[in-house]
Amino acid sequence: MANERSILCGEVSSIALPFSDKKPLSFQLWGPGENVSLCISDIRSQLLKDIPSSFHDLVEIATYVYCADQAITRGGEGVDNFGENWRRRLFFRIAVRNPDLWNSSPVKDSLTETLSFLSDDEYVFDFVKLHKQPPAQQHLMFDVDPPEEVMLFSGGLDSLGGAIEEAITNSRKIAMVTHRPTPKFNRRHQKLLELLSSAADHRPLHIPVIINKDKALGREYTQRSRSFLYAALGATVAQIFKLRRIRFYENGVISFNLPLSAQVVGARATRTTHPQVINGFAKIFSALSGKPFAVENPYLWETKTEVVSGIVKAGLADTIKYSTSCTHTWEMTKLHTHCGRCSQCIDRRFALLAADAQQHDPEEAYGVDLLVGERDDHEPKAMLAAYVETANEVAEMSALDFLGRYGEVARALKHLEGSPDIIALQIYELYRRHAKYVTEVVDDAISQHRSAIRKRQLPTSCLLQLVCDVGGVQSQPKGSDHEPVGELADNYILIKGQCWAIRYNGNEEKIYTPDIGLYHLQILLENPRVEYSASELDVCVRRVTKNETCGSVSAGESHAEDCSILGDSDSGHVLDEHAVRSYLTRLKEIMEELEEARANNDLSKMSTLESDKRWIQSELDNAKGLGGEIRLLGDDRDKVRKRVCNAIGRALKKIKQFDRMLAKHLQKPVLRLGYKLIYVPREDLTWSSTPTKK
Amino acid sequence: MGHIRLGNLPRTRKWQQVVALIEGGAGTAQIATATTTAAEQGFKLAAEDKGLVETVWLLTQLPLAARNDNFGQALRNAGLDVSDTPGLMEVVGAFSDAIDRKLANNGGRTDLGEMAQMAASETMSKIIGSRIQNLFGTTSDDIKNAFSKLATNKQFSMFAREFFARLTNKCLDYFVSKAVSQHVGEGKRFRTLAQQSEFTRALGIHSREASKIVEEFSGGWFSKTNWENEGISRKDAAGFTHVAMKKIVSELKEGAPTNG
Numbered sequence: 018m019a020n021e022r023s024i025l026c027g028e029v030s031s032i033a034l035p036f037s038d039k040k041p042l043s044f045q046l047w048g049p050g051e052n053v054s055l056c057i058s059d060i061r062s063q064l065l066k067d068i069p070s071s072f073h074d075l076v077e078i079a080t081y082v083y084c085a086d087q088a089i090t091r092g093g094e095g096v097d098n099f100g101e102n103w104r105r106r107l108f109f110r111i112a113v114r115n116p117d118l119w120n121s122s123p124v125k126d127s128l129t130e131t132l133s134f135l136s137d138d139e140y141v142f143d144f145v146k147l148h149k150q151p152p153a154q155q156h157l158m159f160d161v162d163p164p165e166e167v168m169l170f171s172g173g174l175d176s177l178g179g180a181i182e183e184a185i186t187n188s189r190k191i192a193m194v195t196h197r198p199t200p201k202f203n204r205r206h207q208k209l210l211e212l213l214s215s216a217a218d219h220r221p222l223h224i225p226v227i228i229n230k231d232k233a234l235g236r237e238y239t240q241r242s243r244s245f246l247y248a249a250l251g252a253t254v255a256q257i258f259k260l261r262r263i264r265f266y267e268n269g270v271i272s273f274n275l276p277l278s279a280q281v282v283g284a285r286a287t288r289t290t291h292p293q294v295i296n297g298f299a300k301i302f303s304a305l306s307g308k309p310f311a312v313e314n315p316y317l318w319e320t321k322t323e324v325v326s327g328i329v330k331a332g333l334a335d336t337i338k339y340s341t342s343c344t345h346t347w348e349m350t351k352l353h354t355h356c357g358r359c360s361q362c363i364d365r366r367f368a369l370l371a372a373d374a375q376q377h378d379p380e381e382a383y384g385v386d387l388l389v390g391e392r393d394d395h396e397p398k399a400m401l402a403a404y405v406e407t408a409n410e411v412a413e414m415s416a417l418d419f420l421g422r423y424g425e426v427a428r429a430l431k432h433l434e435g436s437p438d439i440i441a442l443q444i445y446e447l448y449r450r451h452a453k454y455v456t457e458v459v460d461d462a463i464s465q466h467r468s469a470i471r472k473r474q475l476p477t478s479c480l481l482q483l484v485c486d487v488g489g490v491q492s493q494p495k496g497s498d499h500e501p502v503g504e505l506a507d508n509y510i511l512i513k514g515q516c517w518a519i520r521y522n523g524n525e526e527k528i529y530t531p532d533i534g535l536y537h538l539q540i541l542l543e544n545p546r547v548e549y550s551a552s553e554l555d556v557c558v559r560r561v562t563k564n565e566t567c568g569s570v571s572a573g574e575s576h577a578e579d580c581s582i583l584g585d586s587d588s589g590h591v592l593d594e595h596a597v598r599s600y601l602t603r604l605k606e607i608m609e610e611l612e613e614a615r616a617n618n619d620l621s622k623m624s625t626l627e628s629d630k631r632w633i634q635s636e637l638d639n640a641k642g643l644g645g646e647i648r649l650l651g652d653d654r655d656k657v658r659k660r661v662c663n664a665i666g667r668a669l670k671k672i673k674q675f676d677r678m679l680a681k682h683l684q685k686p687v688l689r690l691g692y693k694l695i696y697v698p699r700e701d702l703t704w705s706s707t708p709t710k711k
Numbered sequence: 712m713g714h715i716r717l718g719n720l721p722r723t724r725k726w727q728q729v730v731a732l733i734e735g736g737a738g739t740a741q742i743a744t745a746t747t748t749a750a751e752q753g754f755k756l757a758a759e760d761k762g763l764v765e766t767v768w769l770l771t772q773l774p775l776a777a778r779n780d781n782f783g784q785a786l787r788n789a790g791l792d793v794s795d796t797p798g799l800m801e802v803v804g805a806f807s808d809a810i811d812r813k814l815a816n817n818g819g820r821t822d823l824g825e826m827a828q829m830a831a832s833e834t835m836s837k838i839i840g841s842r843i844q845n846l847f848g849t850t851s852d853d854i855k856n857a858f859s860k861l862a863t864n865k866q867f868s869m870f871a872r873e874f875f876a877r878l879t880n881k882c883l884d885y886f887v888s889k890a891v892s893q894h895v896g897e898g899k900r901f902r903t904l905a906q907q908s909e910f911t912r913a914l915g916i917h918s919r920e921a922s923k924i925v926e927e928f929s930g931g932w933f934s935k936t937n938w939e940n941e942g943i944s945r946k947d948a949a950g951f952t953h954v955a956m957k958k959i960v961s962e963l964k965e966g967a968p969t970n971g
Contacts, residue, residue: 094721097750097753098752139820279885399895402892420837421834421836424807424829424832424833424836429804436800482897484903516736675745
């Protein structure tokens with residue numbers, strides 16, 4: 018297992034770690050090595066009572082898990098072995114106030130079970146006694162009216178809808194717990210709070226919590242464990258007020274989060290408020306507090322469109338423009354509060370258009386317009402395409418098709434009250450409603466922009482252009498110069514865009530990535546029974562590639578003026594006869610001189626002669642090949658032969674991967690390589706450089 | 712919350728070949744060949760994949776349990792937490808839950824296993840759902856009868872093929888979808904979303920064709936193993952999975968005929 022890490026939290030021992038992790042991660046919430054700061058004082062400073070120690074542990078554990086989640090990469094775009102690095106094995110050793118409680122089966126089991134489903138990782142926890150407590154904090158005593166309900170408030174449309182329903186429609190006293198990842202939200206949250214307070218009988222209690230960590234600890238963007246931190250904060254606030262429940266407000270489509278694309282496997286589709294996670298949180302908090310603790314999502318059976326309609330119906334439509342759904346917070350500006358490209362922005366804008374509430378959601382707030390905005394290739398376009406295509410498909414599906422397409426539905430059935438058959442049907446109906454809203458928005462937009470679509474005035478990469486196959490003159494896909502008109506030739510080899518297209522024996526056309534060997538092959542195939550020397554072929558290909566033309570080359574055309582063709586004769590031996598004779602004569606002389614030098618005890622001369630002797634012998638040895646004969650010189654002609662044959666060999670290897678029949682055909686004796694190259698097929702087999710019959 | 716991100720194929724040569732073929736207009740068979748070659752190492756791990764093997768083993772247990780007088784108890788014996796008279800979606804939910812329990816804390820979980828688990832749920836819903844008159848509100852006896860019919864040589868072959876076809880399609884699309892959606896629009900391989908969708912459907916058909924080979928031997932294997940061993944063990948299922956995946960990969964690499 019490659020993706021294993023140990024995480025040491027607080028002042029804990031680093032011995033006996035389960036993984037051979039040479040450099041375990043270390044998190045410190047306080048003290049000299051502090052690298053994570055949890056502003057839990059935001060809670061403590063505003064409330065009357067201290068936090069129960071088990072919940073204090075909970076918030077710190079959730080903080081450590083959240084920070085580790087961001088500090089350890091999941092392998093980026095890696096897909097080898099089916100994305101094996103996506104799932105990580107994480108060992109946490111954490112100093113807590115109640116190690117016995119946290120190491121007990123119900124708490125630890127619920128914790129690992131819930132987190133492993135939430136983030137797709139494998140968790141191992143070792144809770145040890147916290148010896149050094151953080152510095153004591155002063156608790157300010159505010160006169161807080163205790164809330165009746167604690168809800169998690171992200172500032173998005175769903176949680177805004179929940180806050181309105183609780184505080185205004187139902188006139189309840191609520192506490193809104195917010196994990197604030199960036200100060201960019203401050204002003205918008207403040208504005209929402211003002212609007213809610215002015216419309217509510219009881220001013221909501223807003224509790225923002227901030228968690229900071231060293232920049233070096235932010236390596237992974239996915240943050241699948243964020244909702245655990247969020248829930249832990251909410252449960253802690255509820256515990257302080259002696260409440261036994263917290264509420265998430267998240268529409269059902271996002272809660273079930275069925276995959277938009279085949280690449281979205283497992284928790285790549287976030288499970289932040291999936292029924293299994295919600296139940297898991299409830300189990301953890303119940304075990305910690307020793308009493309039943311509920312975690313609910315009242316919007317599980319609502320679509321986002323229906324949530325928006327509820328906000329409008331409650332008369333609070335003016336709050337919509339202050340809500341924030343975008344996840345690309347780094348792109349957020351005062352003008353563009355939403356990027357318009359991320360999945361959240363797409364979902365939000367569709368919901369607002371479907372609920373006919375667009376007048377409350379300024380179009381200028383989006384970096385890219387949902388329907389007619391130009392989108393980059395890659396993720397922005399892919400995301401929109403996947404979102405709309407999923408809705409298109411679901412809108413046409415029967416319940417049977419839907420359940421036969423989304424196996425993920427099965428995961429929710431055991432975690433919701435009621436008959437699994439009925440729950441499955443409810444999920445289907447929820448998605449059908451969502452699909453209907455989305456497709457209606459697209460249909461209306463097509464109708465509204467029909468003239469611009471027909472005149473092709475919209476950006477080519479915008480949504481409306483992607484869903485409309487307009488007639489008339491069309492620009493062709495890249496490299497479609499050879500789009501066939503007429504009957505296809507049985508055998509052709511040609512350049513198509515950046516690639517090569519080869520069809521053999523009337524079979525399906527195969528595409529090949531650019532390869533110089535295919536140029537050589539093209540010349541040979543189009544000129545059967547014509548013998549080329551390797552250098553002739555090399556010159557032809559150089560000329561063709563230099564001119565960047567894809568035209569065919571006929572036999573006899575190869576003698577380009579600017580390229581020289583090497584003759585057929587070889588360059589002779591490495592050492593000619595004369596050289597060998599000279600070396601041998603000199604060697605004989607050296608032997609005689611050596612004898613003389615030895616007799617005179619002339620050490621200096623002996624050394625020089627020995628050196629000369631060795632050099633001549635090595636030259637003669639190097640010139641000899643197998644059997645002691647003098648080798649032929651490796652000349653340019655041989656280099657050209659190797660280059661051409663290797664290039665064709667590589668091309669044939671590619672062909673073998675995709676078209677075994679053609680690869681078999683292009684074997685000896687039909688295709689012969691060497692100094693002379695020739696293609697000799699059966700008489701009636703001809704190749705064309707165009708896809709259609711001439 | 713509820714954030715999703717879509718990725719790209721890596722910039723290594725083998726994966727960039729897949730991207731180039733998609734961009735260059737290659738057919739589904741050729742793209743499937745290139746993808747399978749690029750992902751071959753991952754496919755080789757199939758027989759050791761706990762999630763995949765557990766899924767296949769549980770699939771073999773369903774028809775056998777349905778032949779038992781007490782369907783509910785027989786399913787519970789196989790690890791499915793169901794009532795005495797389970798409906799279809801109860802079985803489907805319990806099936807998925809049983810695999811999750813087997814891979815508790817994600818020990819041994821992989822994307823391949825995850826896709827197998829989803830493919831099994833979908834296969835059950837589709838095959839059993841289409842055989843009973845009404846997907847919802849049918850009696851447990853209807854469900855039991857529908858599952859028990861899968862225990863014949865021919866029917867198990869069809870059931871196994873359906874499962875492996877879905878799994879194969881998921882595996883191919885898992886990679887290919889990372890590249891396909893980036894080639895939509897004017898001047899691209901797929902001018903419209905409809906064309907892209909058509910390609911994805913063609914990939915599904917190709918996966919079905921490549922899985923035909925499983926149909927040829929799975930029924931015989933099921934009947935023979937069950938008769939000789941008086942049941943099917945996880946080890947038997949692992950061996951069967953290994954052979955099935957190897958054959959499918961070989962078919963895909965050979966470029967199984969799309970219209971075969």
